Amino acid sequence: MSFTTSTYLRRADRDDLDTILSWMEDPDFQRFLYGDAAQSPRQIRERVIQMLGRSPGNIMPSAVYLLIESKENGPLGMISFQNISWRNRSCSIDVYIGDKIRRNSMLVTISVFRALEYAFDELNLHRISALIYAFNRASWRIFEMAGAKRELVLPRHVMREGELYDAYGYGLLRHEFNAIREKHGAVSERFCLESMIAFLSQNLEESP
Amino acid sequence: MIIGTHTVLRFSEPEDAHFYRELYLQGGAKAALLDNRREFGAPTLQEIRELLKKSESTRAFLFTVEDPEGRLRGWCGLRALNIEAAFCELFVVFDAPEEYAGPMADETLDALLDRAFNRLGLQKVLATCLDSEETLHACLLRHGFQSCGVQRDVLYGKEGWRSLDTLALDRATHTSNPATGPGPGATAP
Secondary structure, three states: OEOOOOEEEEEOOHHHHHHHHHHHHOHHHHHHOOOOOOOOHHHHHHHHHHHHOOOOOOOOOOOEEEEEEEOOOEEEEEEEEEEEEOOOOEEEEEEEEOOHHHOOOHHHHHHHHHHHHHHHHHOOOOEEEEEEEOOOHHHHHHHHHOOOEEEEEEEEEEEEOOEEEEEEEEEEEHHHHHHHHHHHHHHHHHHOHHHHHHHHHHHHHHOO | OEEOOOOEEEEOOHHHHHHHHHHHHOOOOOHHHEOOOOOEOOOOHHHHHHHHHOHHHHOOOEEEEEOOOOOEEEEEEEEEEEOOOOEEEEEEEEOOHHHHHOHHHHHHHHHHHHHHHHHOOOOEEEEEEEOOOHHHHHHHHHOOOEEEEEEEEEEEEOOEEEEEEEEEEEHHHHHHOHHHOOOOOOEOO
16 A cells, blocks of 8 residues: 555554554544553553554454554554444554654645545445544644535533533445546546656757 | 323343334334444343343343233333433334333333433433334424434335434423423322
């Protein structure tokens, strides 16, 4: 699932344990996603091991964990599909970027977009849900850009630093994602490699 | 036991498992009985008994609804308690959809809301219902719940896709609305 020459998504495995462990201990992970500062390192470790545990090939997994990795910088973040229902063809999605500098970068948007393609095209899902806290604007904007609809507004739903914040429930159906994909596909057509080369050649020819 | 004019509420017991299984088997999918993947299953008696033995029933948040003659009529409770944000989810399932329009449902909801707001000190109660559960939806609205939104295509069944409405009732709305106050005749001996 490569999306640039050097960055790709892959299934998380046991060798990623220490990386994921360090992310889950990050206060931002607990603030934006879940977890509790009171968890001991052993509890966090057990949770990660459970996440990375292998299931036999003939069992449909209830969760899929994808790592965003770059050749130069190693693992950058994680995208997880949880509560996968093969009957309803649905799941919920969580996204975490370990490097704070990259959290508002194009990398996140493209990673989420590619992960959604994987969920709809490869896993054949029909619906993807996300529960995102209102203060996490960067995250819910990305889901809106991918075509997700804000279906739920849960007032005063999550406590952070002694304050109660709203939470938003997003839903993205396969046909909505396809519509966005078509729209952006059309927009990006003129940005293809051939047109870039043609543009550069033209510039070179016109230059004195 | 919480004894009302039309209803008797008592903590769930493993012996109620047969009745609860009937609730799963009859009358189609119910939001209250979906699992965390929003799947409507067909649990065995053993699985239901184990559920009843788990923490929520021992913490006394699961109740069986009986009519005054002692017949089992419904299952209800408070679950997914969030202490930090002071909310929980209320669920109620009756053996017949028409019960949601009657006094049995009103007394049951009054007792659950009293427990949530007055005994547990919560600030908000959530509830869910499928678009096929019109009588439950009307019952929740009657008790002051307001929709927080509808999640589309959540459940697939023989009738196609079903959507799920999530409703909320906050403490201020509950206390300010006389219709949502404690039901007449409800006593806890």
